[in-house]
Amino acid sequence: MTAVAERPAETRAEAPIETRPVRVKIRRYVPELNPEPYWQTFEVHALPTDRVLNLLLDIKGYQDGSLTFRRSCAHGVCGSDAMRINGVNRLACKVLVKDMPDEITIEPIKGLPLEKDLVVDMEPFFEAYRSIKPFLITYGQPPTREHIQSQADRERFDDTTKCILCAACTTSCPVYWTDGQYFGPAAIVNAHRFIFDSRDEGTEERLEILNDREGVWRCRTTFNCTEACPRGIEVTQAIAEVKKALLYRRV
Amino acid sequence: MTAARSYPTIPPVIESPRSAPNRPRRTRTNTELYAWLFMRVSGIVLVVLVLGHLFIMNILDGGVQRINWGFVAGRWASPFWQVWDLLMLWLAMIHGTNGLRVIINDYTRRDGTRLTLKAVLYTATTITIALGTLVIFTFNPDMGS
Numbered sequence: 043m044t045a046v047a048e049r050p051a052e053t054r055a056e057a058p059i060e061t062r063p064v065r066v067k068i069r070r071y072v073p074e075l076n077p078e079p080y081w082q083t084f085e086v087h088a089l090p091t092d093r094v095l096n097l098l099l100d101i102k103g104y105q106d107g108s109l110t111f112r113r114s115c116a117h118g119v120c121g122s123d124a125m126r127i128n129g130v131n132r133l134a135c136k137v138l139v140k141d142m143p144d145e146i147t148i149e150p151i152k153g154l155p156l157e158k159d160l161v162v163d164m165e166p167f168f169e170a171y172r173s174i175k176p177f178l179i180t181y182g183q184p185p186t187r188e189h190i191q192s193q194a195d196r197e198r199f200d201d202t203t204k205c206i207l208c209a210a211c212t213t214s215c216p217v218y219w220t221d222g223q224y225f226g227p228a229a230i231v232n233a234h235r236f237i238f239d240s241r242d243e244g245t246e247e248r249l250e251i252l253n254d255r256e257g258v259w260r261c262r263t264t265f266n267c268t269e270a271c272p273r274g275i276e277v278t279q280a281i282a283e284v285k286k287a288l289l290y291r292r293v
Numbered sequence: 294m295t296a297a298r299s300y301p302t303i304p305p306v307i308e309s310p311r312s313a314p315n316r317p318r319r320t321r322t323n324t325e326l327y328a329w330l331f332m333r334v335s336g337i338v339l340v341v342l343v344l345g346h347l348f349i350m351n352i353l354d355g356g357v358q359r360i361n362w363g364f365v366a367g368r369w370a371s372p373f374w375q376v377w378d379l380l381m382l383w384l385a386m387i388h389g390t391n392g393l394r395v396i397i398n399d400y401t402r403r404d405g406t407r408l409t410l411k412a413v414l415y416t417a418t419t420i421t422i423a424l425g426t427l428v429i430f431t432f433n434p435d436m437g438s
Binding site: 217220221250251253254255257259260285288289 | 320323324325326328329330398399400402
């Protein structure tokens with residue numbers, strides 16, 4: 043006789059999912075229709091498992107298809123959806139709605155030119171990133187075997203390899219808000235990743251770039267960047283290490 | 294026979310679609326490094342100098358009530374207090390000026406505004422330091438009596 047797994051009847055009935063009404067206040071900007079940004083509030087019934095990104099997708103899908111924002115992987119890896127959520131820079135895909143109050147304020151990240159709704163022009167950010175030469179520099183003959191690095195040497199820049207270039211740190215920096223020429227925390231973090239890499243030979247030139255008027259000395263150790271980083275990088279610490287390397291001319 | 298078709302020539306270098314970085318020329322000096330270091334060092338020294346000054350002037354032996362011409366003359370008779378006050382004047386003035394310079398650099402957007410504010414700042418600093426130094430060195434207890 044074949045054993046049949048009898049499913050208890052009560053578990054078959056789906057438990058009703060409890061939703062929670064959340065007011066999402068979004069700073070919108072549609073340059074074609076209105077030269078000024080304005081606030082618009084949407085009401086969304088959030089699921090217990092929702093993240094803020096789900097609310098935005100819900101609004102875009104069911105309420106207002108014109109809402110514009112960036113998002114790609116939606117799992118905190120690509121760094122597309124950095125925005126100011128309740129006044130602090132966060133990745134929308136990493137903030138759980140259950141941790142949020144009933145009204146959630148969402149603004150674009152500050153300090154970069156606004157293009158539409160939550161989309162900003164990232165070019166100044168990436169220009170700063172490119173100008174610190176974010177690639178391995180070596181001189182001389184091409185090596186015949188791989189560069190060997192000890193675990194201790196790798197440990198020195200391990201923290202700064204985690205950067206996903208979401209711009210949450212740079213656009214949380216009060217110095218960057220008023221002075222767009224400042225390289226910003228993200229560029230310094232990525233310079234740190236190569237400056238403290240024992241295989242890299244471009245240390246001097248990178249330090250020289252960051253020794254400039256718009257370099258690390260602009261940093262006021264506000265710690266906004268460390269607080270904003272969705273990857274938990276100790277950004278201010280990294281900037282301080284670059285300052286120290288410049289001060290003693292030793293990495 | 295078909296004539297050889299001419300293809301549009303492809304430029305050998307494809308231009309970057311991005312605008313050139315709008316960055317000021319690099320200075321290649323250590324000015325900002327020294328300014329940063331000066332703020333730290335002078336700050337530590339000023340904690341001792343200023344707190345000492347405030348303690349002597351406002352708390353010790355009856356505080357501000359006893360400060361008069363004779364009290365200042367008595368202190369400045371000693372080279373120790375002359376050096377103390379001179380050091381405090383210079384360090385505090387340069388420390389404060391550098392702080393304001395940094396704030397001006399942070400918050401001004403137009404070159405003209407920055408230049409004007411810095412001109413006012415440096416003029417005021419120079420006058421204050423020069424006047425203070427002059428008084429410390431040329432102070433004569435018998436002046437005006």
